[in-house]
Amino acid sequence: MTDAMTADKQTAFVGVRGTIRCHEPMANHTSWKVGGPARYFFEPCNRQDLSTFLKGLDPTVPVLWLGLGSNLLVRDGGFDGAVIAAHRGLREIRDLGEGRFAVDAGVSCARFSRFAAKHGWSGGEFLAGVPGTMGGALAMNAGAFGSETWTLVEEVELVDRAGSFENRPAGSFAVSYRQVDIPPAHWFTAGVFRLSQGRGDEGANVRSLLEKRSETQPIRQSSAGSVFRNPPNDYAARLIEISGLKGLRIGGAQVSMQHANFIVNDRQACAKDIETLIEKVQTAVADHTGIRLEPEVRFVGEHQ
Template sequence: MKKHKLSVSLEPLKSKIKFFEPMKKHTSLKVGGPAEIYFQPSDLDELGLFLSNIDNDIPIFWLGRGSNILVRDGGISGVVISSSLISKKIEKIDNNSIKVGANVPCTMLAKQCIRWGMAPSEFFSGIPGSIGGALAMNAGAYGHETWERVDSVKIVDRLGGYHTRKPSEYKINYRSVVGPPDEWFISANLIFDPNKSSSLEKQKEMLSKRKNSQPLGKPSCGSVFRNPEGNFAAKLIQDSGLKGFRIGGAHISTKHANFIINDQKASAEDIERLINYIQKKIIEKFDIQLECEVKIVGNL
């Protein structure tokens, strides 16, 4: 792994910086080699100080709650910024809109919005990531997506500057968001539908559907593949007879074929090999290229 140096002006942040922090501690798949430099700011001032003092050529990876990443065993070169201590507030703006910090868990957002009667918000309930991660992925469930609700976002750039952006500045698709490079979400203003009211019943129904169809509570990253147009990745994998198929410490869930479970101390390599194997089999059988929803990052 390439060694990067930090400037002496970052001395005051010494206690917030770790070197070679194992990423397996920070991902829902429970795999991943070390982050060369792992920075966890306590507030936006520390974040600004850090960003304005690191060299331009140091790569930065932004970590949310780690529920949609596969970090390779060789770890991540450069800096990983964990935002878990900042941007954790939800504020009501008016009866239909809120401002939410990027590190608020989606589950907490759903809970609060349902309490305030704002809908549709129930779909956020079972998504284990942060709002920042949901914005980066256009996370969604049961026919709804994060960006349907976005009025504006606040971002921080590589130099520590803050800007407000509108949805029109992003290319937004199913589980995919492309915006200006080297910018990260700090908060979002969301608008809910004034003609709809939230429902605890609907939330319960969604959570119970999830519980019945997904292997919750086991190390996974949720759906590994995006659904190809007009089809379902899980159905294609199931119809290929791959449920339960194992490589090393990881196997394809017998409950939901689009989930890979790390049940026997898998390496990231086991999981990536399993991903490649599934893709190869689905091309052979159906001539369909499955694309990863999970973000594979780091060094082999």
């Protein structure tokens, strides 16, 4: 716990062993590299610690679960609540046998994908290029190259606002394209994923999917991947491109020249630049095509 915490706040977090920082700049924790401060930024060291923190947290303080911040626009005014970042504390992969793996929410998608491929299991290759955590992949039903996270899920473990854990089968969730209905104030702490027996070419498949990405996406620039959901039977990138918006810039944010559904922060953008550009693209695409694009990225926090 840091010195910056006031005495009454320390009382509330009695027994917490992980790190709690106050006024932590969220720009350090999002792939867009923007975002104002979080009131508390908590990194639990394990499940018990997470539970202790949640039990001690004032129930009126909002909670934001953070994966690797790769689908998140945190506004410049920051998040007046507690951010929980579990990628250091919940990071185990357990092999349950016969292609079943229990994977903690903080494990990166890339690590799980490579681990599975290395051990000859197939089905997780598409996750190699998703730059988030497995918890984030569960929350977003992350997908790529025709595959989606929830087709692999058997069951999940969740924690609630009171710090209690429970397991639920995959079938108890309504899941669709980049959308999962999670009960309010519940977060994924782990999932059991079932893969299929591989044919020995999983490592090569991972490499080839990563190559495809680097040819088509600006992966070396700060972004949050696809900004908009693809509308039914179409592609957001195509609609943005035919609306003449590639290269459109506001401040330090630009519609990528390489992939029109990406917005890159290439000149020290603030969150306001990115959000304004998102709104501008939405309006221009609607005017040009009649289709209103809906964001895939999540917005949190306060305007400055």
